[in-house]
Amino acid sequence: xxxxxxxxxxxxxxxxxxxxxxxxxxxxxxxxxxxxxxxxxxxxxxxxxxxxxxxxxxxxxxxxxxxxxxxxxxxxxxxxxxxxxxxxxxxxxxxxxxxxxxxxxxxxxxxxxxxxxxxxxxxxxxxxxxxxxxxxxxxxxxxxxxxxxxxxxxxxxxxxxxxxxxxxxxxxxxxxxxxxxxxxxxxxxxxxxxxxxxxxxxxxxxxxxxxxxxxxxxxxxxxxxxxxxxxxxxxxxxxxxxxxxxxxxxxxxxxxxxxxxxxxxxxxxxxxxxxxxxxxxxxxxxxxxxxxxxxxxxxxxxxxxxxxxxxxxxxxxxxxxxxxxxxxxxxxxxxxxxxxxxxxxxxxxxxxxxxxxxxxxxxxxxxxxxxxxxxxxxxxxxxxxxxx
Amino acid sequence: xxxxxxxxxxxxxxxxxxxxxxxxxxxxxxxxxxxxxxxxxxxxxxxxxxxxxxxxxxxxxxxxxxxxxxxxxxxxxxxxxxxxxxxxxxxxxxxxxxxxxxxxxxxxxxxxxxxxxxxxxxxxxxxxxxxxxxxxxxxxxxxxxxxxxxxxxxxxxxxxxxxxxxxxxxxxxxxxxxxxxxxxxxxxxxxxxxxxxxxxxxxxxxxxxxxxxxxxxxxxxxxxxxxxxxxxxxxxxxxxxxxxxxxxxxxxxxxxxxxxxxxxxxxxxxxxxxxxxxxxxxxxxxxxxxxxxxxxxxxxxxxxxxxxxxxxxxxxxxxxxxxxxxxxxxxxxxxxxxxxxxxxxxxxxxxxxxxxxxxxxxxxxxxxxxxxxxxxxxxxxxxxxxxxxxxxxxxxxxxxxxxxxxxxxxxxxxxxxxxxxxxxxxxxxxxxxxxxxxxxxxxxxxxxxxxxxxxxxxxx
Numbered sequence: 093x094x095x096x097x098x099x100x101x102x103x104x105x106x107x108x109x110x111x112x113x114x115x116x117x118x119x120x121x122x123x124x125x126x127x128x129x130x131x132x133x134x135x136x137x138x139x140x141x142x143x144x145x146x147x148x149x150x151x152x153x154x155x156x157x158x159x160x161x162x163x164x165x166x167x168x169x170x171x172x173x174x175x176x177x178x179x180x181x182x183x184x185x186x187x188x189x190x191x192x193x194x195x196x197x198x199x200x201x202x203x204x205x206x207x208x209x210x211x212x213x214x215x216x217x218x219x220x221x222x223x224x225x226x227x228x229x230x231x232x233x234x235x236x237x238x239x240x241x242x243x244x245x246x247x248x249x250x251x252x253x254x255x256x257x258x259x260x261x262x263x264x265x266x267x268x269x270x271x272x273x274x275x276x277x278x279x280x281x282x283x284x285x286x287x288x289x290x291x292x293x294x295x296x297x298x299x300x301x302x303x304x305x306x307x308x309x310x311x312x313x314x315x316x317x318x319x320x321x322x323x324x325x326x327x328x329x330x331x332x333x334x335x336x337x338x339x340x341x342x343x344x345x346x347x348x349x350x351x352x353x354x355x356x357x358x359x360x361x362x363x364x365x366x367x368x369x370x371x372x373x374x375x376x377x378x379x380x381x382x383x384x385x386x387x388x389x390x391x392x393x394x395x396x397x398x399x400x401x402x403x404x405x406x407x408x409x410x411x412x413x414x415x416x417x418x419x420x421x422x423x424x425x426x427x428x429x430x431x432x433x434x435x436x437x438x439x440x441x442x443x444x445x446x447x448x449x450x451x452x453x454x455x456x457x458x459x460x461x462x463x464x465x466x467x468x469x470x471x472x473x474x475x476x477x478x479x480x
Numbered sequence: 481x482x483x484x485x486x487x488x489x490x491x492x493x494x495x496x497x498x499x500x501x502x503x504x505x506x507x508x509x510x511x512x513x514x515x516x517x518x519x520x521x522x523x524x525x526x527x528x529x530x531x532x533x534x535x536x537x538x539x540x541x542x543x544x545x546x547x548x549x550x551x552x553x554x555x556x557x558x559x560x561x562x563x564x565x566x567x568x569x570x571x572x573x574x575x576x577x578x579x580x581x582x583x584x585x586x587x588x589x590x591x592x593x594x595x596x597x598x599x600x601x602x603x604x605x606x607x608x609x610x611x612x613x614x615x616x617x618x619x620x621x622x623x624x625x626x627x628x629x630x631x632x633x634x635x636x637x638x639x640x641x642x643x644x645x646x647x648x649x650x651x652x653x654x655x656x657x658x659x660x661x662x663x664x665x666x667x668x669x670x671x672x673x674x675x676x677x678x679x680x681x682x683x684x685x686x687x688x689x690x691x692x693x694x695x696x697x698x699x700x701x702x703x704x705x706x707x708x709x710x711x712x713x714x715x716x717x718x719x720x721x722x723x724x725x726x727x728x729x730x731x732x733x734x735x736x737x738x739x740x741x742x743x744x745x746x747x748x749x750x751x752x753x754x755x756x757x758x759x760x761x762x763x764x765x766x767x768x769x770x771x772x773x774x775x776x777x778x779x780x781x782x783x784x785x786x787x788x789x790x791x792x793x794x795x796x797x798x799x800x801x802x803x804x805x806x807x808x809x810x811x812x813x814x815x816x817x818x819x820x821x822x823x824x825x826x827x828x829x830x831x832x833x834x835x836x837x838x839x840x841x842x843x844x845x846x847x848x849x850x851x852x853x854x855x856x857x858x859x860x861x862x863x864x865x866x867x868x869x870x871x872x873x874x875x876x877x878x879x880x881x882x883x884x885x886x887x888x889x890x891x892x893x894x895x896x897x898x899x900x901x902x903x904x905x906x907x908x909x910x911x912x913x914x915x916x917x918x919x920x921x922x923x924x925x926x927x928x929x930x931x932x933x934x935x936x937x938x939x940x
Contacts, residue, residue, distance in 0.1 A: 097824065125863055128824035132860040137908075137925040138915045139796040139818060140493070140640075143837035143844055145862020149869060149919050152843050218863055262866030262920075354842040358871055411870040416884055418874055465885050469900040472880065475714060 100124055118212040122219035150224040152356045156347035157228050157406065163343040164336035165189035168236050171291045171333055175304050189236075192292050193336055196231035196243060203244045204230070207251040211260065222261030222268075222412075223251065229269035229406060232337025233399065233447075234276070235289040242280055246272040266454045267413045270447050277447070285442065290333035308333045310398040310436070310443040313386055327396040338402040341395065348405040357409035360418065361425040365404035368429025369394055376437060386437050394433050403446035404429070413454040417464040424460050428453045484677060485711045487698030487878040491840055491913055493640045495796060496853040497817075499748035499757040501647050504774075508579055512555050512765035513572045513807035514540055519551065519611050521620030521936070524570045532559045537584030537607060537741035540573050549621060552608030554743045554763050556582035572807070575765075583740040592658070592736060597665045604662075604732070607741050612728035612811075616709065616721050617904035618932045628722040630669025630713060635685040635726060636676040636696075638703030639795040639909075641750035641757075643813040646683045648746035648759065649726050653684050655733025656726065660691050662736055663729075667722070674708040685726070698878065706910045710879045715904050725811060745813065749774045751796075752855035753789045753817035764810040768793065768802055775817055787819040790858050797912035798925070821859025837861075840876070840917045865920040873924075876913035881906065883914055887924065890931035895938055903931055 106112050107120035169185025204227045212219040230247055254271030255264040276284050288294050291306045309332055312321045322332050330340025351357035373391025380387035408428050415424035428449050435445025516524035523544040539550040555577040563571040586607045589595035604610040615622040636645055664671045670692055677697035680686050694712055696702045705723045715721055727745045734742045743764050750757045755776045768791045775789055792799040794812040838846045838854040873883035881902040889897035908925040915924035
């Protein structure tokens with residue numbers, strides 16, 4: 093430990109003003125603060141500070157993502173095994189999935205952090221921690237067979253267009269991870285829709301069991317094939333095709349519990365998103381023309397299918413792009429849940445609605461906040477009127 | 481008669497080193513500093529020069545625009561030095577005490593009950609005690625031309641390791657009562673006093689008469705007078721109220737009974753680096769050096785480095801880092817000694833346990849040990865970032881104010897929005913906890929200062 097400290101102190105002048113590599117100052121700084129909490133002290137204002145910082149905050153989110161990530165790895169192997177009627181063991185399936193998912197994570201982090209460091213360097217800022225979470229979220233909302241070059245492109249797009257052009261972490265309007273997903277969706281539609289892409293190697297078509305479709309429950313539902321949909325339990329536990337991290341509602345709920353307990357993410361947004369989805373589902377049930385209609389599907393199924401739970405817990409709760417007022421969070425979450433179900437049920441083009449619902453409400457979050465702020469102002473003014 | 485107000489939001493920072501209820505000794509300092517910066521809104525005009533003899537109560541400064549507002553010397557002796565900073569800005573006046581405590585005698589009305597508001601005002605102004613009344617909005621010197629809606633006094637301090645006012649004020653009951661009687665003549669709205677629910681019945685201030693009592697329950701900042709005003713009778717545009725602290729109230733009482741300017745008070749010496757935290761009797765402006773014997777010099781070892789002590793006049797949230805050679809601020813009731821956090825901790829942010837670290841969030845495990853006290857130091861515990869996390873400030877600000885939006889309005893210098901979002905109701909101390917919990921390490925009190933200064937400039 094002391095050796096490391098000495099080494100860092102030794103090379104520090106090279107990267108400081110006047111040093112040979114001074115232009116890499118931000119990069120050096122990022123690594124130094126990664127290794128050591130800096131010795132900065134309070135200059136004015138309070139003299140002591142809470143131990144939490146953004147690094148810690150982001151770390152907690154990563155920990156909350158781990159159950160979904162680990163299950164996603166396992167499920168990748170499980171679905172492959174199912175499609176090929178193989179006889180892989182539990183660990184075999186996990187290892188298979190691990191090898192499939194790891195490259196995605198590596199590409200996401202290497203490319204994303206590369207862009208982040210470059211951006212910080214250009215601005216002369218410290219490197220922000222925001223991408224630690226984004227870099228993990230992006231692979232988790234991709235199909236496992238997504239080509240690495242597409243992933244890399246989408247990460248670059250997300251960081252540059254989704255975040256840096258607005259001024260970096262804390263300044264962006266839309267959730268960068270969803271921007272990457274939207275980029276792939278609109279730029280390479282064939283890579284992210286259809287039945288073949290959700291399971292590893294399925295598009296190659298070798299050794300596939302007869303009649304195995306690989307369709308996600310959402311696709312089934314959109315096509316009206318309610319008979320071929322998996323059981324509720326399978327969907328809740330996550331033994332279904334889908335994006336890597338989104339399938340297991342259970343794993344996501346464990347993550348949600350961590351986020352809510354630590355107070356890192358807003359429980360208000362999570363609860364209201366689920367409530368919005370459920371109530372909209374129930375409302376559609378009530379007006380369904382017949383039992384075969386998509387509208388008649390049990391509302392609870394909407395919650396466990398596709399990316400609804402993942403979006404509600406990890407995407408909608410992004411504090412930067414979500415609603416910032418406490419009352420606004422209720423409205424914001426509820427509308428996300430509602431829009432997601434409406435897009436799913438009434439939009440013939442694309443079976444999933446969560447991504448578009450969150451991006452839409454990201455756009456409107458400032459408007460929601462505006463009304464909350466205005467109501468606060470009015471209440472405060474009324475207070476004066478009552479007194480006089 | 482008294483109504484109870486329960487505040488759920490807030491935080492008591494579990495800092496080590498609260499003072500034991502005994503007065504270790506009485507300090508009579510050799511040198512006293514009078515600092516214009518203690519009085520917000522004072523545009524100081526020097527009235528003495530080096531070598532002048534002064535008594536306790538001799539004016540040493542006046543406000544340039546309102547020359548009737550005087551700042552007086554708290555001791556008798558000679559003016560030793562006038563310290564000036566950049567652009568000849570007046571920093572402090574150092575007065576060497578002759579330790580004789582010779583008081584300037586002020587003539588006070590014989591029958592306080594019949595005294596007019598004008599008479600009382602004149603006595604307060606000529607004695608220099610007027611400067612101890614603060615005016616809201618902004619917490620500035622009170623304007624003698626204006627009548628306040630009401631006067632508010634907080635009878636408890638909820639800040640970390642704050643002096644127990646029930647203890648420090650216990651011998652000043654009569655003085656405080658006289659102070660209340662006098663001040664209540666200056667406002668139609670009466671004098672309001674807030675006590676803490678935990679021990680209001682046992683507090684000496686509970687027996688004070690001719691005062692409207694309010695009971696507050698909840699963690700810090702329940703003791704901030706601004707928070708109390710917000711819940712008792714919020715300040716709207718165009719209104720002004722006054723606030724005064726208990727020690728100044730007792731000083732007014734002494735003035736009207738004995739005719740003297742006597743600021744002596746009991747302060748707490750606290751903090752993780754204080755040896756046997758306790759109370760001392762002293763005079764504001766005392767050099768911090770005079771309490772050197774209470775500093776724990778045995779260094780705390782962290783990463784092999786010896787950590788120096790930070791001397792704070794006031795509490796850890798709002799106090800001033802005055803340094804070893806600094807002086808006690810005139811409104812401060814405590815000195816807090818903490819370690820300077822100038823060390824680098826390897827992988828600090830990633831270590832899961834860090835049992836010595838306190839956090840309001842549950843991302844550390846300090847929630848498992850709710851009664852544990854911590855030796856917090858001045859380390860920033862991270863790097864400064866843009867606003868990212870939302871909803872945290874709201875948890876420690878028990879006011880109907882949207883903190884993030886007020887801060888953004890200030891940063892955007894949007895006067896209308898600042899007005900609408902509550903700049904009239906807050907001063908820096910109300911946002912100190914927001915600053916403490918901020919994961920982005922934003923200097924929130926500095927932003928509030930900036931807003932208040934802008935308002936004063938634009939509205940005058």
